[in-house]
Amino acid sequence: MTMMDEDELSAAIHGAADEFEISNEAKNRILIEARGSERQQRRISVPSYLRHQSRGLQFLRVAAVIIVLAAISIPLFRGEISPAKNKVAVSGTGFLQPVTLNSEGLVVSGSIPSPQKTATSQLSVTATSASPTSHGAAVLSPKIESTGSVDLTVKMGQVNSSLTKLGALATGDGGFVLSTQANDRSHGTGSFSSGTIVLEVPQRVFTKFVSQVQRVGKATSILTSSSDVTSQYVNLQARISALNASRQQYLAIMARATSISGILAVQNQLDAIQSQIEQYQGQLNVLNHATTFGTLTVTLTQSGAPAHVTHHRSGLSKAWHDGVDGFIAGFEWLIRLAGPVLFAVLFLGFLLVAGRWARRTVRRRRI
Amino acid sequence: MQNSSGLNDLELWLEEGYPQSVRTAYLILGNRHDAEDAVQEAFLRAWKFRHSLSKESSFKPWLYRVVVNTCNSKLRQEIPHRDRRSDEEDLETVETRDLVFDRIALANDVMSALKDLPAHLRTVVVLRYYADLSEREIAIAIDRKQGTVKSRLNEARRQLALHPALRLEMSNISNSDEEITG
Numbered sequence: 001m002t003m004m005d006e007d008e009l010s011a012a013i014h015g016a017a018d019e020f021e022i023s024n025e026a027k028n029r030i031l032i033e034a035r036g037s038e039r040q041q042r043r044i045s046v047p048s049y050l051r052h053q054s055r056g057l058q059f060l061r062v063a064a065v066i067i068v069l070a071a072i073s074i075p076l077f078r079g080e081i082s083p084a085k086n087k088v089a090v091s092g093t094g095f096l097q098p099v100t101l102n103s104e105g106l107v108v109s110g111s112i113p114s115p116q117k118t119a120t121s122q123l124s125v126t127a128t129s130a131s132p133t134s135h136g137a138a139v140l141s142p143k144i145e146s147t148g149s150v151d152l153t154v155k156m157g158q159v160n161s162s163l164t165k166l167g168a169l170a171t172g173d174g175g176f177v178l179s180t181q182a183n184d185r186s187h188g189t190g191s192f193s194s195g196t197i198v199l200e201v202p203q204r205v206f207t208k209f210v211s212q213v214q215r216v217g218k219a220t221s222i223l224t225s226s227s228d229v230t231s232q233y234v235n236l237q238a239r240i241s242a243l244n245a246s247r248q249q250y251l252a253i254m255a256r257a258t259s260i261s262g263i264l265a266v267q268n269q270l271d272a273i274q275s276q277i278e279q280y281q282g283q284l285n286v287l288n289h290a291t292t293f294g295t296l297t298v299t300l301t302q303s304g305a306p307a308h309v310t311h312h313r314s315g316l317s318k319a320w321h322d323g324v325d326g327f328i329a330g331f332e333w334l335i336r337l338a339g340p341v342l343f344a345v346l347f348l349g350f351l352l353v354a355g356r357w358a359r360r361t362v363r364r365r366r367i
Numbered sequence: 368m369q370n371s372s373g374l375n376d377l378e379l380w381l382e383e384g385y386p387q388s389v390r391t392a393y394l395i396l397g398n399r400h401d402a403e404d405a406v407q408e409a410f411l412r413a414w415k416f417r418h419s420l421s422k423e424s425s426f427k428p429w430l431y432r433v434v435v436n437t438c439n440s441k442l443r444q445e446i447p448h449r450d451r452r453s454d455e456e457d458l459e460t461v462e463t464r465d466l467v468f469d470r471i472a473l474a475n476d477v478m479s480a481l482k483d484l485p486a487h488l489r490t491v492v493v494l495r496y497y498a499d500l501s502e503r504e505i506a507i508a509i510d511r512k513q514g515t516v517k518s519r520l521n522e523a524r525r526q527l528a529l530h531p532a533l534r535l536e537m538s539n540i541s542n543s544d545e546e547i548t549g
Contacts, residue, residue, distance in 0.1 A: 009527065010496040016477035017390035017497055026389075026403050027381045030410050034377050037415065360510070 062355070066348070073340070143233045143287070146206045146294035148224035151301070152217035159192040159300050162216050166197050166298055169216075173209055175201030175293065195300045206294035213298055220301075229287055236284045243277045377414045380430065385410070387498060388434050394493040395438045397482045402438075409437040428504035435490055435508055442486050476532035483530060488523040491516055 154162045159182060167177045182195035201209045210224060247270060254266045385406065392402035392409075413433040420429050481489050487509075494500045494508060502520070506513040527533055 006496070006524075009492075009524065012473060012477045012533070013394065013481075013493065013496045016474040016481075017394050019474050020393075020399055022386045022389055026407060027385055030381060030385075030407050031374065031377065033407070033411055034374060034414055037411065 062351075066351075069347070070344070073343070142228055143230045143291040144203060144226050145229050145287075145290045146203060146224065146226045147296070148206075148210055148222070148294070149297040149299065150210065150213050150219055150223075151221035151299045152213070153220055153301050153303050154217035156302050156304060157191040158217075159195045159302055162300050163192075163195050163197050165216055166199065166213060169209065169212055170199040170201050173201050173205045173212075175199055175205075175209070178295070191302075193302045197298050197300070199296045199298065200293040201296065203292055203294050206296070209294075210296060213296065216298075217300065218303075224296075229291060233284070233287050233291070236280050236287065240277055240280045240284065243273050243280070247273045247277070376417065377410065380413070381410065384427075384430055388430070391431070391493055391498050392434055392438050394478075394481055394497055395435070395486070395490055396441060397478060401441060405437045405441050406434060409434040412437065425504070425507075428500060428507040431494060431498060431500060431504070431508040432510065435494070438490070439486065480527055480530040480533045484523055484526055488519055488526065491519045492523040492527070495520055 152162070163180055163182060167180070170177060176199075178198040178200050180195065180197045182192040184192055199209075207224075210222065213219075214222065250266050250270050250273065254263060254270070257263045257266055388406045388409065389402050392405045393399055396402050396405060409430075410433075413430055420426065481492070484492065490509060491505055494505045495502070500508060502513050502516045505516045509516070
């Protein structure tokens, strides 16, 4: 016999189990205990909608958590959380540290933030004081910085005259010549074989000027770029404004100072603030200039001489290279995408396993 | 109103299920006092978490699940660290009190065979042959698949059939049956 008969087993087990009487006292004990715990439960009552959440609600909760996690993690992967690039940031808080006056004189405490620190840490919009620039930022026209380069091929012996012509064009449009450089490669012929001229022209005529330049010779390469520096501009203005406000406050304190030590302390702060203001003002001036004038670098080459720049592809070659570039870009994109996807899969898998385990454990412990 | 109806529920559960639950726990734990403690704890837990019993699921396997879980936790946490002499004393007092020796001997052998079974096999045997739960209900009670229950039952029956005490008892019973019919 390898298996025990079910009826025999059942009868034997029943016989073993029914060996003793069950008293009613135990039942009463349970009821008394239940009454006690009920009273305790009533004291710490949890709303029923929290206690009994349906599967749908639980699912929604989990989904919400996943969405929130995804919303946090995706920008992280895509590198969107980086120092504010295009944020128009205004810092209107002054740099003035708490100043206290006592009966003996003046005590000044505080420090002036370094330019490096302020450049990174004060990029948030905190226009607490009535800063004129923060209001001005709203109506500020966009500040655009334009640069460009044009490669021109001119006829033999015309490099010099072309340089002159380009200078005249810039002056005529309200600009000026920043630098000129001519190279003699023809060894003793007296004419320049190539040259470079850097021109500054007003921003408003920059595009028109680029097209004028192209007519001087045969353009082999044109490259122009513009960048919006409004945020930097506004930021600098705001910092200067805040520093000026601090400076005014220190001046007011200085007028009330009675002791030499107090005056010296305030003077130190004022000097530091002044230095900061000048530094920022210098940066603002550079930015002002860059946005008032566009910079165009023109490279002139005599026809017949090897061109400085570029070989433009065309036709099949261009299509082939574009195709290869596209393939590589696609492959790079796939690799880039694989990381977050793998992470998301692993993370969801982990959540699933942990959730199932937790559910099981809780269920077992509960009952 | 709701609270008093909750206590009424508990009273009803105790009336219907307490004796059988205690005996089931006794078979699993092998000790009457442990069984009573476990069942008391189980009923209180079940009553506390009565909301987790969905309307469509049946009450009996759910209650047995609570009882089995409580017994399991007792087997895991309390009983292994205790002096086992108290169990033996318990059996001895039963033996001297009752004079129907055969019945007692069989009961003792069954208990001894059950004790020798691993806890997971013992539980399914008790639920099936004492509590009369179906395989599906046992699956709910122990939170395992029905196939697992079936295989555990087979394994338990195989091990019980090989147990020396039960083999002897069963052969005695079949011999006496043959004598009566003969």
